Amino acid sequence: MNNIGKTMIINGTTVPFTNEKNVLDVVRNAGIDLPTFCYYSELSTYGACRMCIVEDEKGRILSSCSEVPRDGMVINTHTPKLRKHRKTILKLLLASHCRECTTCAKSQNCKLQDLANRFGIKQIKFDKSEKAWKDEYEIDDSSPSIVRDPNKCIHCGDCVRMCAEKQNVGAIDFALRGYEMMVTPAYEMPLAETECVNCGQCAAVCPTGAILIKDDTMKVWDAIEDSNKRVVVQVAPAVRVAFGEEFDMPEGANVMPLMVAAMRKVGFDEIYDTSFSADLTVIEETAEFVEKLSKPEELPLFTSCCPAWIKYVENKRPELMPHISSCKSPQQMFGSVFKEYAKDNATDDREVVVVSVMPCTAKKAEAIRPQFTHDGVKEVDYVITTQELANMIYEAGINFDELVPEAHDMPFGLYSGAGLIFGVTGGVTEAVIRKVLEDKSHNSFDSIKYLGVRGLEGTKEFELPLGDKILKIAVVSGLKNADNLIKRIQSGEVHFDFVEVMACPNGCINGAGQPYSSVFEKKERADGLYSADRQTKIKHADANPMVGTAYEDIIKDKAHQLLHVHY
Amino acid sequence: MEKEVIVIENATEKYAALDAFIEDHLEMAGNLIIILQEAQSIFGFLPREVTAHIAKKTGQTQAKIYGVATFYTQFRLTPIGKNLIMLCQGTACHVNGSQLIEEAVCEELEIKDGETTADGLFTLNNVACLGCCSLAPVMMIQNADGEETYGNLTKEKVVEILRGIREADTSAAS
Ligand code: SF4
Numbered sequence: 001m002n003n004i005g006k007t008m009i010i011n012g013t014t015v016p017f018t019n020e021k022n023v024l025d026v027v028r029n030a031g032i033d034l035p036t037f038c039y040y041s042e043l044s045t046y047g048a049c050r051m052c053i054v055e056d057e058k059g060r061i062l063s064s065c066s067e068v069p070r071d072g073m074v075i076n077t078h079t080p081k082l083r084k085h086r087k088t089i090l091k092l093l094l095a096s097h098c099r100e101c102t103t104c105a106k107s108q109n110c111k112l113q114d115l116a117n118r119f120g121i122k123q124i125k126f127d128k129s130e131k132a133w134k135d136e137y138e139i140d141d142s143s144p145s146i147v148r149d150p151n152k153c154i155h156c157g158d159c160v161r162m163c164a165e166k167q168n169v170g171a172i173d174f175a176l177r178g179y180e181m182m183v184t185p186a187y188e189m190p191l192a193e194t195e196c197v198n199c200g201q202c203a204a205v206c207p208t209g210a211i212l213i214k215d216d217t218m219k220v221w222d223a224i225e226d227s228n229k230r231v232v233v234q235v236a237p238a239v240r241v242a243f244g245e246e247f248d249m250p251e252g253a254n255v256m257p258l259m260v261a262a263m264r265k266v267g268f269d270e271i272y273d274t275s276f277s278a279d280l281t282v283i284e285e286t287a288e289f290v291e292k293l294s295k296p297e298e299l300p301l302f303t304s305c306c307p308a309w310i311k312y313v314e315n316k317r318p319e320l321m322p323h324i325s326s327c328k329s330p331q332q333m334f335g336s337v338f339k340e341y342a343k344d345n346a347t348d349d350r351e352v353v354v355v356s357v358m359p360c361t362a363k364k365a366e367a368i369r370p371q372f373t374h375d376g377v378k379e380v381d382y383v384i385t386t387q388e389l390a391n392m393i394y395e396a397g398i399n400f401d402e403l404v405p406e407a408h409d410m411p412f413g414l415y416s417g418a419g420l421i422f423g424v425t426g427g428v429t430e431a432v433i434r435k436v437l438e439d440k441s442h443n444s445f446d447s448i449k450y451l452g453v454r455g456l457e458g459t460k461e462f463e464l465p466l467g468d469k470i471l472k473i474a475v476v477s478g479l480k481n482a483d484n485l486i487k488r489i490q491s492g493e494v495h496f497d498f499v500e501v502m503a504c505p506n507g508c509i510n511g512a513g514q515p516y517s518s519v520f521e522k523k524e525r526a527d528g529l530y531s532a533d534r535q536t537k538i539k540h541a542d543a544n545p546m547v548g549t550a551y552e553d554i555i556k557d558k559a560h561q562l563l564h565v566h567y
Numbered sequence: 568m569e570k571e572v573i574v575i576e577n578a579t580e581k582y583a584a585l586d587a588f589i590e591d592h593l594e595m596a597g598n599l600i601i602i603l604q605e606a607q608s609i610f611g612f613l614p615r616e617v618t619a620h621i622a623k624k625t626g627q628t629q630a631k632i633y634g635v636a637t638f639y640t641q642f643r644l645t646p647i648g649k650n651l652i653m654l655c656q657g658t659a660c661h662v663n664g665s666q667l668i669e670e671a672v673c674e675e676l677e678i679k680d681g682e683t684t685a686d687g688l689f690t691l692n693n694v695a696c697l698g699c700c701s702l703a704p705v706m707m708i709q710n711a712d713g714e715e716t717y718g719n720l721t722k723e724k725v726v727e728i729l730r731g732i733r734e735a736d737t738s739a740a741s
């Protein structure tokens with residue numbers, strides 16, 4: 001179809017458009033803000049909330065999200081009639097919505113609250129009759145990662161589509177009808193009993209406080225305040241390039257040094273980096289991969305860093321389990337190695353508590369898996385998300401932007417650029433490639449990025465010449481993409497030697513624990529990690545001097561126990 | 568919802584029958600509703616285990632199946648009693664006092680619309696027009712013997728009918 005030269009008139013201005021899939025996109029590309037509840041460009045169109053309405057020249061009202069743009073269209077986006085309708089919709093939603101904003105964890109990130117403010121809605125005239133007031137639903141906090149409060153649901157269905165379309169899980173869906181309609185797992189089961197993989201992507205798109213991430217900050221505060229505890233914290237790679245957004249800093253800015261300063265003020269005793277244990281992961285996973293290369297029947301090797309992916313395999317693709325790398329994730333490697341180290345390096349007799357700051361909600365579930373508790377001691381004690389750490393900093397009254405940058409503690413604050421890029425889709429693969437390449441020169445590493453390993457596409461496939469072999473590699477993010485790839489592998493259509501899977505689209509930078517953001521593609525955050533990698537002198541795992549020391553002095557002959565796991 | 572502990576009798580045969588039906592309709596677009604109808608006619612209602620089974624066989628999620636099953640009033644998620652009372656609440660019956668009849672039934676059986684008595688003998692379902700408005704208010708009772716329609720109901724009459732069925736059941740059992 002030739003779309004060149006098409007235009008429409010929006011609010012009296014001629015606006016050209018090409019292949020936008022709906023009028024809403026054309027309007028937004030023209031710099032006009034239209035409110036929506038039920039629209040994400042990456043998900044299918046639902047057209048239920050009616051906030052995106054526009055008026056055509058005949059006075060007809062269309063929902064712009066489900067209207068195909070046509071050449072010569074004339075539309076208005078903010079006529080008095082439309083404004084009135086939008087207000088009515090908001091009032092109706094608010095009529096049956098809990099209005100206890102002050103105690104809602106979503107306050108200030110809630111679209112409903114935001115739009116009610118923007119539209120100046122001060123009073124809800126609709127009768128708050130017994131029937132209209134939804135507070136009859138129990139809050140479901142069965143999951144270690146997610147809290148569901150159906151009382152705050154506005155039925156936009158964003159979570160349902162996210163879970164089914166992007167993650168191929170479908171743990172929640174609409175049930176019942178009419179006034180009783182709700183979003184719920186089958187039979188209103190607790191979420192923990194469903195096939196939910198704890199990815200949190202439903203919470204990331206929820207416009208209100210109906211799906212939230214479990215808050216574990218109290219446990220961390222308690223540990224910090226307990227003088228009998230030595231509280232060390234590890235920070236995952238992806239956190240640093242998103243954290244600043246919570247404090248109005250640009251997306252993608254690497255604020256790790258400021259975070260270190262803030263965390264010291266909050267009271268953490270030692271501040272380390274998960275990028276260090278990511279380096280260990282690279283070494284172990286590469287060794288496993290190289291070994292499997294001589295046993296082609298055991299290929300492909302799938303990565304194991306992402307706990308939501310592991311859970312997905314357990315639920316839906318158990319036959320793949322033998323193909324999953326036996327490496328623990330960097331979070332767990334950090335915990336187990338640090339606790340081993342602390343046995344011989346006790347600063348005093350305080351109990352060691354390992355806290356992780358993660359972009360991820362599934363890490364909360366990973367840390368409490370029985371495989372990661374030994375003699376009653378967890379490898380990682382508490383997991384908080386990027387957002388939760390930001391809340392702790394607010395709560396501690398620290399002015400983040402006035403801090404002076406500080407450096408990590410040593411020795412586990414030392415990491416390579418390869419460990420850093422774990423946070424973006426393709427990063428684990430690139431780190432492994434750096435490890436397997438003979439030529440460790442700058443040029444050799446620089447040329448890796450032209451293979452096709454970088455970029456935010458959900459599925460990337462490429463070849464890597466290695467010695468006399470050509471390795472076939474795939475990198476996927478989003479579990480639906482993973483499942484599609486698995487189908488192709490199982491049907492014999494394609495073969496791969498190595499497959500990296502991250503459950504969240506774009507990888508960990510887009511984890512559900514990261515600051516809320518309306519943009520789906522996290523390009524700035526990805527660039528932030530790659531630029532942090534460019535600024536490190538240590539480019540590959542072996543070059544991290546701390547890695548060698550860790551193997552010699554801590555891990556010794558216990559690599560199997562400390563760094564590997566069988567699910 | 569409480570997790571029901573229900574033992575399915577002759578489960579193997581029932582599942583085999585369901586599987587054969589699913590097999591025949593797997594390729595059909597929009598097959599979920601007829602599969603659920605068949606499952607309900609085999610099992611009498613839609614137990615959790617059965618929808619989980621259908622989910623596996625069809626590749627649909629159980630949450631989606633639950634959504635469909637709770638959207639249409641024809642589907643039941645709990646077992647029904649031996650006698651299914653379909654009490655008409657259509658316009659004619661409404662005008663002729665079906666509300667009072669419902670009250671009488673509820674009082675007599677100690678259940679509400681959609682519920683089943685503790686002894687498993689009766690289930691009450693309010694329905695829209697049964698199509699015999701000249702007999703309003705009307706109810707229909709469905710059981711193993713077939714269907715029986717009762718018209719021109721009064722509070723007294725309906726209580727008498729229900730007690731009659733209960734007595735017949737106890738004497739049949741002894
Ligand atoms: S956490 Fe992920 S898998 Fe679980 S319900 Fe939400 S989107 Fe689905």
Ligand code: FES
Pocket residue numbers: 035036037038039046047048049050051052053063064065066
């Ligand atoms: S965004 Fe168009 S109807 Fe909700």
